[in-house]
Amino acid sequence: MMKKGMYIVVFIFLLSSTVNAGWMDSVKDAASGALNKQVQEKNVQTETSRGENVQAVTVPGEKAATGVTKGAPVSRSLEDFAMAERAVDKTSIVVWARTLTFLPTSSGTRNDKLWSWVPLLDFKALGPIPAGTRFLVEYSFPSGKPWISFDLVCDETAKGAWREFTRAGNEIPDDKGTAEAGMFGLKITLVNELESKREPLFNGKIEVKKYIWNKSFKTKFDYYVDQDWRLLYGFIYSDWYVQQTSGWNANPAPVFKTDLWFRGDSPHLEGFLFYKGKKIASSKANQKKAYSTFESSPYVWSLQSFWFNTVLVFNNEETNSHPDAHVLSSNPGEYEIKVLQDGKLSRTLGFTVGQMGSSLIMVTVQISIAIAK
Numbered sequence: 001m002m003k004k005g006m007y008i009v010v011f012i013f014l015l016s017s018t019v020n021a022g023w024m025d026s027v028k029d030a031a032s033g034a035l036n037k038q039v040q041e042k043n044v045q046t047e048t049s050r051g052e053n054v055q056a057v058t059v060p061g062e063k064a065a066t067g068v069t070k071g072a073p074v075s076r077s078l079e080d081f082a083m084a085e086r087a088v089d090k091t092s093i094v095v096w097a098r099t100l101t102f103l104p105t106s107s108g109t110r111n112d113k114l115w116s117w118v119p120l121l122d123f124k125a126l127g128p129i130p131a132g133t134r135f136l137v138e139y140s141f142p143s144g145k146p147w148i149s150f151d152l153v154c155d156e157t158a159k160g161a162w163r164e165f166t167r168a169g170n171e172i173p174d175d176k177g178t179a180e181a182g183m184f185g186l187k188i189t190l191v192n193e194l195e196s197k198r199e200p201l202f203n204g205k206i207e208v209k210k211y212i213w214n215k216s217f218k219t220k221f222d223y224y225v226d227q228d229w230r231l232l233y234g235f236i237y238s239d240w241y242v243q244q245t246s247g248w249n250a251n252p253a254p255v256f257k258t259d260l261w262f263r264g265d266s267p268h269l270e271g272f273l274f275y276k277g278k279k280i281a282s283s284k285a286n287q288k289k290a291y292s293t294f295e296s297s298p299y300v301w302s303l304q305s306f307w308f309n310t311v312l313v314f315n316n317e318e319t320n321s322h323p324d325a326h327v328l329s330s331n332p333g334e335y336e337i338k339v340l341q342d343g344k345l346s347r348t349l350g351f352t353v354g355q356m357g358s359s360l361i362m363v364t365v366q367i368s369i370a371i372a373k
Helices: 023-031 078-083 228-232
Strands: 002-008 012-014 094-100 116-126 133-140 146-154 162-168 182-192 197-212 221-225 233-237 241-244 247-250 255-263 269-275 278-291 301-312 333-341 344-353 366-372
Touching: 116 133, 116 146, 116 182, 116 197, 116 221, 146 162, 228 233, 228 255, 228 301, 233 344, 255 269, 255 333, 255 344, 269 301
Parallel strands: none
Antiparallel strands: 002 366, 012 233, 094 116, 094 221, 116 162, 133 146, 133 182, 182 197, 197 221, 233 255, 241 247, 255 301, 269 278, 269 333, 278 301, 333 344, 344 366
16 A cells, blocks of 8 residues: 655655654654745755755855764755754654663562663764763653653764764663653753753654564563654755865765665665656665664664666766766756565655756755555
8 A cells, every 4th residue: 555645845855644643743843844935045055964854955064073973064944044053853863772681670680571671862963062062861751750861972063064873872771671662752952061051952752662572471572662754754865075185075976865764674675766757767775774673573674775876966077977977957857766665666756856057956846755565
């Protein structure tokens, strides 16, 4: 069955559907102010930030601070740049369960007849992040009672660059494990005592579920965070900047790419790009990341990337080294991406490229996604 939905977005698209309440509401709230205005400024390039905004443009950024995972400027909406200096990229937030093969008790012992879990967290924070900053991460039980909190110390990060945290909470002590499932709260707060700042960056919920992984052990549940809401997101983007010996420099011929979430860690996927109904490129999927359970199970979600290497967003090379490439900036009109999974249609993504100048890229339409279940 194909589920369909539509949002007015630019380079970040979202399918409207019934998903986990709470967490998805937090993400949809961020996209609810979709801008319909056209960006008319010259020398501005449209880009995806995997962020919470939908009319995205690249704003000239500074070089990355030392130690930043990746320093290329991150695009945001004009409205968002005007209203906030920094933010947590909501679509980068991934919480998953680290299952423990025991349940800690209040007396300090371990109940080996029951299993439990503690959370792990990935997310990206966008600069500027001043020196002396820490991120306070707080989890709460479904009842609202506080559960786990810890700090993530962050080095100074330049404006327009981002800081990535992976497996945050890996050092949470095992005695914090819980056997409870349900809707847990998550808050991320920027704290800087040098500047007397305490700035809430994220407040949402995660849905934790459990299953019996072995019928012979009916009290030993494995745990997972339901990531189905990610299936509703896709990302159209490119590598706008390339790292060279002189630092990060603008990429004169960025390749067109798209990322999509799927169930399973190694699905057989192939993407096809159509222009005005004609197939112009194809790409096998490249897995970027996957989140799974402690035991082998169907509860696995993976982010798959499709690189259409013969399609460029624009070409500003002094000497054209891609004479046969299809260039979006020179070919406005309707495009569609179709993804086959095991030979069956799994995704369709439609978008339109508007009329462009030499350095202004406009992608301005309603983008629909179909998900085969």
